[in-house]
Amino acid sequence: MKAVVVNKNSEANIEVIDKELRPLHSGEALVDVEYCGVCHTDLHVANHDFGNTDGRILGHEAIGIVTKIADDVTSLKVGDRVSIAWMFQSCGRCEYCVTGRETFCREVKNAGYTV
Template identity: 60%
Template structure:
C-alpha cells in the first residue's frame, strides 16, 4: 500500500509499505481521508526524536475492512477514526483509573505507531470511534485530534 513515511533526512516520501497482520482487538481501516496537524510537522522534523520509517497521521477517517479476533465494537463497513491516542499500556495508575490519555507509556498514531496517512491503517478497535451517518469524513477528521483524546466510551 502507499503511505506517507518520514525519511531519515526529515522529509516525507509516499512509498510502498506492508502492514503487519491484525492482532487481538485491532481493526483494519481503508482510509478515506487524513488531515495534517502541526504535530505531523514536528514528527517529520525530528523534534520528538528520530521517527524514520513511521507513517504520519492521526486525524483520519476510514472504513473498516477487517476486524481482528475479539473485536465487537466495530464491524466491516463501519466508518471509524484514527486518533492521536492509539493505546495506553492498560496497567498503570492512569489506565486503571480511566485516564489513559495520561499514560506514560502511551502509543500515539503517526508518532510511536503507524498512522493514517496511508491507504490502510491498523487501529485499536476500542479507541477507534465510529463516525455517525451523515457526518462528512473530512469534517470529522479534525475532531479526532482536538476532541477524541478527551472522550472515553
C-alpha cells in the same frame, strides 16, 4: 498500501512508499483511510524534533471504513465508518488529567505512536 513516511534523506524529510501490512493482532481493525489530517505533531515528527523518526508513518487523525477485524473484536464490523482520534487514553488521575490537560499526561497513549 501507500504511506507517507519520514525519511531524512529525502528533499522534504518525507516520502510516499508502498508498505506491506502485517497481520492484525488481537483487538485491532484495519481501516481504509478516506481522509487524514496532517497536524503540527506530524511536522515535528518529520523534522525529527522527537528524535530519529525515520520510517514512521505520518497521519494519525483519520476517517475511514473498517475493512477487516481481528477475531476478538466485537465493537466493530466490516463496513463501519470510523474516526481515529489523536488521543486514545490517559490515566485520568494525574494533575493534568483532572484539570482538563490530558495531552500532558505522562501515561497518555496516542494513535500512531503508542497505540
